[in-house]
Amino acid sequence: MSEIIKVGIADINLVSPPNTIRTTGLGSCVGVILFDQVKKIAGMAHIMLPDSSLSKTPTLNEGKYADTAIKSLYNMLIKRGANGKALKAKIAGGAQMFKFSSGSEMMRIGPRNVERVKEELSALKIPLLASDVGGSSGRTIEFNPENTLLTIKTVNAGTKVI
Amino acid sequence: MDFLRIQPIHLDVLREIGNIGAGHAATALSTMLNKAVDMKVPSVNVISFEEISEMVGGAENVVASVFLRIVGDAPGCMFFMLPVEQAEQLLEDLLVGQTVKLTNGEESDISLSALQEVGNILSGSYLTSFSDFTGLNLQPSVPATSIDMAGAILSFGLFEISTVSDYAIVIDTAFTDIERQDEVKGHFFLLPDPLSFSKIFQALGVPLDE
Numbered sequence: 243m244s245e246i247i248k249v250g251i252a253d254i255n256l257v258s259p260p261n262t263i264r265t266t267g268l269g270s271c272v273g274v275i276l277f278d279q280v281k282k283i284a285g286m287a288h289i290m291l292p293d294s295s296l297s298k299t300p301t302l303n304e305g306k307y308a309d310t311a312i313k314s315l316y317n318m319l320i321k322r323g324a325n326g327k328a329l330k331a332k333i334a335g336g337a338q339m340f341k342f343s344s345g346s347e348m349m350r351i352g353p354r355n356v357e358r359v360k361e362e363l364s365a366l367k368i369p370l371l372a373s374d375v376g377g378s379s380g381r382t383i384e385f386n387p388e389n390t391l392l393t394i395k396t397v398n399a400g401t402k403v404i
Numbered sequence: 405m406d407f408l409r410i411q412p413i414h415l416d417v418l419r420e421i422g423n424i425g426a427g428h429a430a431t432a433l434s435t436m437l438n439k440a441v442d443m444k445v446p447s448v449n450v451i452s453f454e455e456i457s458e459m460v461g462g463a464e465n466v467v468a469s470v471f472l473r474i475v476g477d478a479p480g481c482m483f484f485m486l487p488v489e490q491a492e493q494l495l496e497d498l499l500v501g502q503t504v505k506l507t508n509g510e511e512s513d514i515s516l517s518a519l520q521e522v523g524n525i526l527s528g529s530y531l532t533s534f535s536d537f538t539g540l541n542l543q544p545s546v547p548a549t550s551i552d553m554a555g556a557i558l559s560f561g562l563f564e565i566s567t568v569s570d571y572a573i574v575i576d577t578a579f580t581d582i583e584r585q586d587e588v589k590g591h592f593f594l595l596p597d598p599l600s601f602s603k604i605f606q607a608l609g610v611p612l613d614e
Contacts, residue, residue, distance in 0.1 A: 252453065267553040269556030299567075358481070379556075380555065
């Protein structure tokens with residue numbers, strides 16, 4: 243029996259076959275998947291904000307910010323036996339759900355999240371194999387570590403697999 | 405935001421804001437539709453981000469929403485949100501004689517514009533009474549509409565709060581159409597920015613203990 247592992251907002255989780263991993267309702271948040279295709283281990287983070295320097299709390303929720311979430315997901319995968327050099331990434335999300343004429347920085351959060359995720363991946367030398375980002379549609383994504391396919395469902399723009 | 409400093413009296417005050425604000429909005433809706441609209445007792449909850457989506461049927465549930473930023477003395481976000489079938493029903497009541505579709509690219513300009521206007525009027529009356537009640541200077545931004553997954557939409561209102569907390573204080577008021585019991589069920593969500601709470605409590609004479 244295969245299960246679907248859930249990833250909540252600002253959450254990180256790992257998966258291996260036959261299970262799949264999914265997160266629902268990504269708006270300007272970004273879903274990042276790192277996977278080792280040989281060892282068949284993968285993990286997903288649901289990132290809300292670009293940088294942990296935005297945090298004003300004494301304790302940091304690592305899963306919330308692009309910089310800390312990707313490092314933490316990377317470390318979790320290594321601990322579980324993944325080969326750091328073999329890790330690859332797929333990402334989806336970073337939409338702009340609402341359009342305003344007077345766009346403040348907070349309103350551009352989707353594109354900023356995507357930029358920061360890409361920077362962090364290249365800093366860790368993780369190749370980004372596929373992405374589905376931007377636009378104005380919410381996304382629900384599900385990753386299968388067996389064939390490393392990421393299925394993206396939207397309300398207004400159909401379903402696609404990357 | 406230190407939620408530990410919030411006492412039951414503060415939640416009561418926020419509930420009263422939901423009560424008065426949504427009361428005025430329900431009256432406006434009732435006038436627009438020319439029929440009775442029933443409002444539920446507002447709920448004020450300190451809840452995790454996940455739970456907010458659960459209030460409108462889960463993160464993946466498709467909703468029609470109008471979003472606006474509140475600017476002024478106590479900034480925050482406001483959402484008017486209802487399940488997509490019920491939004492279609494509501495708009496059909498307004499645009500007499502038209503069939504309204506809001507998904508799959510079948511949405512007409514007039515129905516989107518009507519949805520935005522409904523959101524504008526309702527949130528405007530909510531915000532005006534919130535402002536009168538507290539004496540705070542509050543203005544709405546131009547409203548934006550989106551028909552999409554509830555989780556994707558709501559997360560947009562959480563960025564300000566998410567830098568200081570994993571929880572949000574949500575003032576939720578649900579309403580129903582009396583004739584079609586529970587059929588038209590919309591929500592008003594008011595999400596004040598973290599720094600706005602102390603201003604709201606101060607304005608209403610129940611300051612947070614320092």
